Amino acid sequence: MDPQHLRTFVAVVDHRSFSAAAQALGYTQSAVSQHIASLETDLETPLLTRRPVAPTQAGERLLEHARPLLLRLDAARADIARLRQVRPGRLALACTPGALTPATALALVRARTAAPQLAASMRVCGSTEAIRAVLTGAADLALVDGAVAPSDPLALPDAGSLPAFPVSEEPLAVLLPATHPLAGRPVLRLADLAAARWIDAPDAAVPLAQLRAAARSDGFGHQLTYAGTDIRGLSVLVAAGAGLTTAALPAAEDLPGIAAVPITEPRVVHRTELLHPRTPTTLAAELVDTLRPAQ
Structure with a gap:
């Protein structure tokens, strides 16, 4: 398989469009179509449906391999460039x-x-x-x-x-609204908050899946997803009562409208x-x- 054809395939899947993938890659639409056709000929199976553009079962399976393969190729190129001290400034x-x-x-x-x-x-x-x-x-x-x-x-x-x-390793804290009934506690057990409403903020806080694993609980449900990386923006949602989240204790102590209560059980750190x-x-x-x- 030609790696460039794999890149084209991933781009078409991500954009759900041959023309959008061509524009993103700087190719003509006919070149994109040729790359996909070459892959399908090589693997002897259709990889994409055309209307709408979506991966077939074989395409889904190829996608599982394509992303890590392309990442490893990019990593190899970067590793060699570092040996040559590319971009030393x-x-x-x-x-x-x-x-x-x-x-x-x-x-x-x-x-x-x-x-x-x-x-x-x-x-x-x-x-x-x-x-x-x-x-x-x-x-x-x-x-x-x-x-x-x-x-x-x-x-x-x-x-x-x-x-x-x-x-660094620092205490991990639960962030609650300052008016929350548990805001005055000196410490909290994570399992006691499994039934609370949480904010799912995987890029700005500890992912909820990690909290479930730590507390050995199926709880930690959420009704709001926060797709940003701004911790202060996330804290505004917590202060407004949208749900709970976590942060390193030192970083959360000066957030307005927030009570940061350390987690004492299980023993987890940030x-x-x-x-x-x-x-x-x-x-x-x-x-x-x-x-x-x-x-």
């Missing part, structure tokens, strides 16, 4: 909202101050996007966060062979890890050393 950091701390920002500012010609950037995004950015070379480093048992590493199945190390390539650029390696905790 750039330092790009991808960061999940909960991993963005004053210490992180200060480290990036110091790196920029030490190298005035440095093109430094920080992108706040979900963990999957942050990891993908490092794998493909769009970012030099990634800071990601999540909820785990103390000293346990984050479960990052998409990280491939990226080395990681912990940057953990932040830094992921970097096996061969980081010189500037990235210096930032890694800055963020690595003292042993």
Whole structure:
């Protein structure tokens, strides 16, 4: 299979249109049609229905393989480029909202101050996007966060062979409206909140699936999904009574209209890890050393 034909196939599925995929890829529509036809000939089965444009059963199965295959190809290209120190004057950091701390920002500012010609950037995004950015070379480093048992590493199945190390572990808190009946409690058990209404905010807070696993409960239902990465925007929804969410305790203590109550059971912490390539650029390696905790 030609990798470029696989990219075309994924683009058609994502856009649900041959013409939109052609525009996104910079191809003619006839070229897109030829790529799909070549794949279907190679695999001896239809991969897409045309009206409407959608993957067939075989197309769905190919899609499961195509996305990780293309990601690994992009990762290989980026890995080789790093050996050649491509873009040595750039330092790009991808960061999940909960991993963005004053210490992180200060480290990036110091790196920029030490190298005035440095093109430094920080992108706040979900963990999957942050990891993908490092794998493909769009970012030099990634800071990601999540909820785990103390000293346990984050479960990052998409990280491939990226080395990681912990940057911090902090208490995990439940965020409630300041007027909530439980807002005055010194601590809370996570299982006691399983029947509460939650906000599903996978890119800005601990995913609800992780809370269910930690509490060993089928609860934590939600009626609202928050697709953003702005923790303060999420806190506005919590303060208005839209549902509960979680955050690292230090980051939540100054949010207006919010009570941040630490979780005491089960024993979970908010953990932040830094992921970097096996061969980081010189500037990235210096930032890694800055963020690595003292042993």
